[in-house]
Amino acid sequence: MAVAVAMLLLGLAALALSALARKRREQQRAAARLTGVERKLDATLAPTGEVAPEPSHPAVEELVRQQRFVEAVRLFREETGADLLTAKNAVDAIAARLER
Numbered sequence: 001m002a003v004a005v006a007m008l009l010l011g012l013a014a015l016a017l018s019a020l021a022r023k024r025r026e027q028q029r030a031a032a033r034l035t036g037v038e039r040k041l042d043a044t045l046a047p048t049g050e051v052a053p054e055p056s057h058p059a060v061e062e063l064v065r066q067q068r069f070v071e072a073v074r075l076f077r078e079e080t081g082a083d084l085l086t087a088k089n090a091v092d093a094i095a096a097r098l099e100r
Helices: 002-048 058-065 069-080 084-099
Strands: none
Touching: 058 069, 058 084, 069 084
8 A cells, every 4th residue: 555655656746747847848949939039030120220129127127226136036037937047137137227
């Protein structure tokens, strides 16, 4: 009986890990596709001299103004689905832009 329960728990854990890995792969593929689309858009706009506007995150900007960087990174991740490093870099860029 104990062996069956242990095997069931191991199976459930493996299933959960598999689902997490699949979701992570899907996020990475979506990020790669988005990067490709952004490059194409930039290449299309470059000859015209136009620049695509950066997306606005007013709530994140407000947290940055209040020096609440951890919360700003957390909110950025929730709004965009970005990974931690991307969100931190984005919040740092927002902070640099707001300092000017």
